[in-house]
Amino acid sequence: MVNALTPREIQARIRSGSSVDDVVAETGMSTERIEAFAGPVLAEREHIASAAQSATIRRRGEAGSHHRLREIIAERLSSRGIDSDAIEWDAWRQNDLKWRVVGRLGEGDDARTAEFIFDPKGRFSVAHNGDARWLIGEEPPGAAPEEENTVDFSDELALVRATHETQPDDQPGDDVPSSALMHDSNEDTSQLDRLYDMLSGISEDSVRIYTGIMSPAEPLPDDQTTPVEPPRRQPRSPPPPPRSLHRPRSPVPRMSPPRSPWSTPAPPFPSRARRSAARRCPPGTRSCSVGPTPSSLAPCLRPVGREQVARDKGRPPQLI
Incomplete structure (x- = not known):
């Protein structure tokens, strides 16, 4: 039974690693037809292997x-x-x-x-x-590197270390002397034990542990001296307040507005009654007033002669 394949399918199988004989055996197609489409793909595979x-x-x-x-x-x-x-x-x-x-x-x-x-x-x-x-030449994963027994001739002590056997390393604590050498058997340790008992009852964080170590609690009789009190410092007077940079403003004197010449009251203008009364003044007077004569008009009231009166009759009265 022939299972026909398209040219694209034939090239895909050849490119995935199948040979021409494998495709012929699977499909039953002729070798000539398979080789016609497999040639370019085989050349591509050869080129990739060389690259x-x-x-x-x-x-x-x-x-x-x-x-x-x-x-x-x-x-x-x-x-x-x-x-x-x-x-x-x-x-x-x-x-x-x-x-x-x-x-x-x-x-x-x-x-x-x-x-x-x-x-x-x-x-x-x-x-x-x-x-x-x-x-x-790549090491497999998980393999330890090979140790080569080589000697570095650039090292001056390499030959000495290679020819002499290595001594085992000292164990920790070998250089510490034994307790018998550190402590004498005849040493009296009662005082030290008593000191340790005293110190164990005191808290390490307490500051009282250092009280009285450097100075005696009570002064000796020979060293008693009269304490000298340091001179007391006089209290400092408070500094003067800083001067203000701004000077106080002096009050500006108030100036009265200039008086206008028109502000002086003018003498009262003679009323109509006063003028009519002047016409009725008796001969011998310049004018007469209806009421009391003000002092300002006193100089104007002076006696006039008959000639002056007769002279004034021919003209209207004049205001002074």
């Missing part, structure tokens, strides 16, 4: 590396007498769009397959299995 060998390799614990995969493999195999060109390389793309690069060395039971994960965008590879880690 991975030219790219750098990152070992465990290294943030970056300048060593290329092809150079490291050639150095490791040449030291063991193996030709690095004997490795057959292939590559296919994973589901995460990264490529798995495979190098096969040997045949049968002695065949080794080293797998690397190649990132085309980052242009670097990392080991994916144990054979790949051995091929680039």
Whole structure:
């Protein structure tokens, strides 16, 4: 039964690592038809395998590396007498769009397959299995570093330490003498015990522990002297208040407004009765008043002769 595949499906299977024979066996299609669409994908796989060998390799614990995969493999195999060109390389793309690069060395039971994960965008590879880690000289995860019995000849005392056996380290407390050497058997410790008992009853945080240690509690008779009182300080008088920078303003004298010449009251204007009375004045007087004659008009009332009166009859009276 023939299970026909589209060209896209044929290339997807070849790119994922299947060979032409595998696709022919699964689908039953002719080899010529499969090879017609598998050719470009096989060339792509070969190109990725070559690019991975030219790219750098990152070992465990290294943030970056300048060593290329092809150079490291050639150095490791040449030291063991193996030709690095004997490795057959292939590559296919994973589901995460990264490529798995495979190098096969040997045949049968002695065949080794080293797998690397190649990132085309980052242009670097990392080991994916144990054979790949051995091929680039990377320690397996969890392995302790090998200890080499080497001697540093630049160290002057290295030869001495290497030829002499190391003495065991001193245990802590070996340099402390025994209690028998620290304390004499004939020493009287009763006074010390009594002192320790006295000190144990006093709180360590109390300040009374230091009272009277440096000076005696009571003065000796020979040292009694009359205490001299220090002179008392006179109380200081309070400082004078600070002078004000602002001077008090003196009261401004009030000035009376200037008197206008028109403010003086004018003499009263003679009323109409006063004028009519002047006409009726008897001969011999200048004018006569109806009421009391004010002192201001007294000089104006003077006797007039008949000639003056007759002279005044021909004209109207005049105001003084």
